[in-house]
Amino acid sequence: MLMLSVQEAEKLIFDAVQVIQDVEVVKLEDGGDSFAVRIRDRILAASISSQLDFPHWDNSAMDGYAVRFEDVKTPVTLDIIEEIPAGSPPQKTIQSGQAARILTGSMLPQGADTIVMQENTTRQGDRVSILTPPRDRGAFVRYQGTYCKAGDPLLSPGLVLKAPEIAILAAAQCLEVPVFRRPRVAILSTGSELVLPNQPLQPGQIVDSNQYGLEALVAELGAQVISLGIVQDDPKVLEDAIAHAIESADVVISSGGVSVGDYDYVDRILEKLGATIQVRAIAIKPGKPLTFATFPNAALYFGLPGNPASAFVTFWRFAKPAIQKLSGLAQGWEPKFLTATTTHDLKSDGKRELYLWGSVSIEQGGFQFTPAGGSRLSGNLIHLAGTNALGVMAIGETAINAGEAVKFLLI
Ligand SMILES: Nc1nc2c(c(=O)[nH]1)N[C@H]1C(S)=C(S)[C@@H](COP(=O)(O)OP(=O)(O)OC[C@H]3O[C@@H](n4cnc5c(N)ncnc54)[C@H](O)[C@@H]3O)O[C@H]1N2
Numbered sequence: 001m002l003m004l005s006v007q008e009a010e011k012l013i014f015d016a017v018q019v020i021q022d023v024e025v026v027k028l029e030d031g032g033d034s035f036a037v038r039i040r041d042r043i044l045a046a047s048i049s050s051q052l053d054f055p056h057w058d059n060s061a062m063d064g065y066a067v068r069f070e071d072v073k074t075p076v077t078l079d080i081i082e083e084i085p086a087g088s089p090p091q092k093t094i095q096s097g098q099a100a101r102i103l104t105g106s107m108l109p110q111g112a113d114t115i116v117m118q119e120n121t122t123r124q125g126d127r128v129s130i131l132t133p134p135r136d137r138g139a140f141v142r143y144q145g146t147y148c149k150a151g152d153p154l155l156s157p158g159l160v161l162k163a164p165e166i167a168i169l170a171a172a173q174c175l176e177v178p179v180f181r182r183p184r185v186a187i188l189s190t191g192s193e194l195v196l197p198n199q200p201l202q203p204g205q206i207v208d209s210n211q212y213g214l215e216a217l218v219a220e221l222g223a224q225v226i227s228l229g230i231v232q233d234d235p236k237v238l239e240d241a242i243a244h245a246i247e248s249a250d251v252v253i254s255s256g257g258v259s260v261g262d263y264d265y266v267d268r269i270l271e272k273l274g275a276t277i278q279v280r281a282i283a284i285k286p287g288k289p290l291t292f293a294t295f296p297n298a299a300l301y302f303g304l305p306g307n308p309a310s311a312f313v314t315f316w317r318f319a320k321p322a323i324q325k326l327s328g329l330a331q332g333w334e335p336k337f338l339t340a341t342t343t344h345d346l347k348s349d350g351k352r353e354l355y356l357w358g359s360v361s362i363e364q365g366g367f368q369f370t371p372a373g374g375s376r377l378s379g380n381l382i383h384l385a386g387t388n389a390l391g392v393m394a395i396g397e398t399a400i401n402a403g404e405a406v407k408f409l410l411i
């Protein structure tokens with residue numbers, strides 16, 4: 001069986017992913033949850049601009065007095081001709097010797113070009129004394145269009161809509177927001193030994209934990225989960241399940257049945273159903289027998305190995321970036337490796353690229369990687385708890401000593 005390097009495999013996988021083309025519109029005024037809750041974490045499908053300048057008009061950054069800079073170069077007392085609360089346009093033009101009372105956000109009146117903050121003044125009835133002259137013309141004036149001009153692009157396609165972007169959409173009066181349809185990801189667990197968590201466990205059986213772990217991983221990416229549950233190691237039953245899955249989903253993720261065992265049917269079924277198998281085995285540990293295939297209807301198939309740690313690691317390394325790219329994310333979907341100092345010695349046989357689950361923390365001087373305890377066998381999922389990173393050892397690298405640098409991937 002041809003074993004690809006991790007880099008060869010990821011190129012084949014990521015190149016096969018085409019961004020979703022379907023667009024949905026999320027409307028500010030639709031019922032149900034608030035707009036922010038409905039649009040949070042969706043990915044923008046088109047460029048957004050506004051008909052508005054930001055700021056929309058010249059306005060004051062302080063509570064104080066709008067004045068003419070020429071009048072206040074030295075301490076002086078001015079006549080207050082008007083009060084301008086936020087939300088009301090000024091009615092008068094400031095002439096020499098005059099000022100207007102102004103509040104933060106209020107429009108700058110005609111004739112004025114500078115704001116003196118209240119703390120630098122004293123007021124006597126309709127007059128105000130400027131105690132400290134402002135340094136510059138335009139002090140504390142927020143000029144129209146200096147943040148952004150009407151028509152300028154505000155948000156670009158492929159951006160995940162988080163709190164700042166959602167606030168911008170609201171400020172820009174963007175009432176209908178085009179976002180990419182969320183990918184549909186079908187998940188199934190193959191194996192006649194598998195039972196549901198609420199079923200009594202007979203000798204030889206094991207609870208299907210991959211289904212739940214993978215569902216959570218897919219949901220974390222904002223994709224729609226289609227849970228197909230346990231499928232027995234029966235070629236006909238499995239073929240029907242996979243055929244149904246590829247018709248109903250953009251991505252199908254199965255676990256188990258991809259190695260060389262007597263009941264490992266996945267690859268044969270994929271071929272029978274017309275898939276092109278792009279990846280059959282990768283020089284990665286854990287996760288060697290990963291299968292990746294493409295279907296004529298554009299569905300992508302990840303046949304993850306059944307061992308729980310292998311399923312998690314291959315999901316993080318290959319399926320997660322692929323789903324993020326498919327979702328329309330313009331930037332940041334590719335795996336990014338950073339460097340940490342390891343707190344413990346790390347060992348490898350050097351034969352496959354080794355992924356070590358553990359925790360990265362930010363300490364003085366940078367990132368620190370602590371490998372998880374327990375046995376690092378691919379069947380052991382217990383010590384995945386609390387981890388947030390995968391340390392990586394390259395092929396040929398057999399030891400990284402405590403205190404030395406290790407590459408890691410945040411998961
Ligand atoms: N002769 C060889 N045997 C194996 C090889 C090999 O190269 N030659 N590779 C080993 C490696 S590496 C891996 S990884 C596994 C992959 O096996 P499969 O993908 O075929 O998975 P299964 O055989 O179906 O199951 C393996 C293991 O995982 C448990 N499992 C399966 N599904 C689930 C689930 N949904 N939840 C929890 N646990 C699950 C299953 O009971 C098995 O213990 O193959 C090695 N063998």
Ligand code: MOO
Pocket residue numbers: 284285286287288289305307309310378379
């Ligand atoms: O590639 Mo397997 O996941 O080492 O047990």
Ligand SMILES: [Mg+2]
Pocket residue numbers: 256257258259260261263264
């Ligand atoms: Mg097997």
